[in-house]
Amino acid sequence: MISRDTILLNFLESTAALLVLEFDGQERLCHLNQHAQKQLGNDQLGRQANEIFLDFRGTFSLKRCAQQQASGQLLNLSTVSGLPQTYYFSFYELNDGILALGQIDTLELDNLRQELVQSNNELNNLTRELHKKSAELTKLNELKNHFLGMAAHDLRNPLTVIMGYSELMAMEPENFKRPDYLHLLNDIRYLSDFMLSMINDLLDISIIEAGKLSLKLHLQDFSVLLSKTVEINQVFAQKSGIELVLDDQLPPGKISFDTPRIKQVLNNLISNALKFSPEGQKVIVNASLMSGQLQVSVIDNGPGIAKGDMSKLFQPYPDIKTKTTREDRQTGLGLAISRKIINAHNGRIWAESVLGQGSTFTFSLPNFYLSEG
Numbered sequence: 001m002i003s004r005d006t007i008l009l010n011f012l013e014s015t016a017a018l019l020v021l022e023f024d025g026q027e028r029l030c031h032l033n034q035h036a037q038k039q040l041g042n043d044q045l046g047r048q049a050n051e052i053f054l055d056f057r058g059t060f061s062l063k064r065c066a067q068q069q070a071s072g073q074l075l076n077l078s079t080v081s082g083l084p085q086t087y088y089f090s091f092y093e094l095n096d097g098i099l100a101l102g103q104i105d106t107l108e109l110d111n112l113r114q115e116l117v118q119s120n121n122e123l124n125n126l127t128r129e130l131h132k133k134s135a136e137l138t139k140l141n142e143l144k145n146h147f148l149g150m151a152a153h154d155l156r157n158p159l160t161v162i163m164g165y166s167e168l169m170a171m172e173p174e175n176f177k178r179p180d181y182l183h184l185l186n187d188i189r190y191l192s193d194f195m196l197s198m199i200n201d202l203l204d205i206s207i208i209e210a211g212k213l214s215l216k217l218h219l220q221d222f223s224v225l226l227s228k229t230v231e232i233n234q235v236f237a238q239k240s241g242i243e244l245v246l247d248d249q250l251p252p253g254k255i256s257f258d259t260p261r262i263k264q265v266l267n268n269l270i271s272n273a274l275k276f277s278p279e280g281q282k283v284i285v286n287a288s289l290m291s292g293q294l295q296v297s298v299i300d301n302g303p304g305i306a307k308g309d310m311s312k313l314f315q316p317y318p319d320i321k322t323k324t325t326r327e328d329r330q331t332g333l334g335l336a337i338s339r340k341i342i343n344a345h346n347g348r349i350w351a352e353s354v355l356g357q358g359s360t361f362t363f364s365l366p367n368f369y370l371s372e373g
Helices: 004-013 032-038 062-067 106-171 181-211 224-241 259-276 307-312 336-342
Strands: 018-024 029-032 071-078 084-094 098-104 218-220 245-249 253-257 282-290 294-300 349-356 360-367 366-372
Touching: 004 294, 018 084, 018 307, 029 032, 062 098, 062 106, 084 218, 084 336, 098 366, 218 224, 224 245, 224 253, 224 259, 224 336, 253 259, 259 294, 259 336, 259 360, 336 360
Parallel strands: 245 282
Antiparallel strands: 018 029, 018 098, 071 084, 084 098, 218 253, 253 366, 282 294, 294 360, 349 360
8 A cells, every 4th residue: 555645745746736845954945846847947956045936025034934834925936938937835844944835826827717718708809800890991992992993984084075175176266156066065064064073972972981971950941942952953854855743742841951961862862763764754752741750752763773782772882783764974972972961860761662663762851840820
């Protein structure tokens, strides 16, 4: 049978996580177990206790600790890694020296493990968020490149035409009244309007995306703005051979809104309906009061929108299959800007469509106030 003392001695001499340091009468290290050698190094024999224990406070005394049989004393040792390691030490007097037993506090280790796991989870979350942001930046960069290519193409062509026409007309200024020159002037006006519209849309989307859209709200009669906007668009409707009808069912009353911005939304929805409507068809602009909210719908009988394209409608530069019925230039930003404007009014904008049967674009604004009497 193996004796109890032998078992304990073998345990102390093993690589278990327990430091065994034995000092002689001159406080020189004369023996250490395998775990201590692994932690402190193999060249520790003969070193003084004050060289092994890191005494940051300057109050440590090996002899005093042994005389008092101090236990649970928190001390740091310089390890082979170059970093200090903290142990709880107990000291015992021997006939010819002092025995120091050190162990790591398991509770502290558990706390460190928990903190490590928590830090690792936080790091993983941050890594996922970083990957997400990186993907978003990549998408935004692709969108920027798409925009730059589109803007360069769409602005270069009309500018080239305007420059060519202008040079031709400058060479023969006396012929300005000729019918073909009037046609050139109309083309210049049309192309200039398109470029101005594109630049305005780009400025608007930049302001909106930067969070700098400010509204100037005034309590006013919405029917007045709606009637004037439809009247202005009648000119474009007649040129396209389309009947533009206003169906205003609003009761007398006022609503708080930003006139230029809501007018911008109305013009965008009506002009889109005219662009996508075949000649001889009808576009209806309906306004009514629904559940206390103002609701405006623009209804066309155009080709409709595929189900898979519906989610793209209010995004910048939507890649949808539906084509206009005539060669009208578009910036691809109108619906995206309209959504931002309506959202800023705490309203809602949406679309409904059946392929081959037309589309309906609707927005609603809250807080409709009926006039007294």
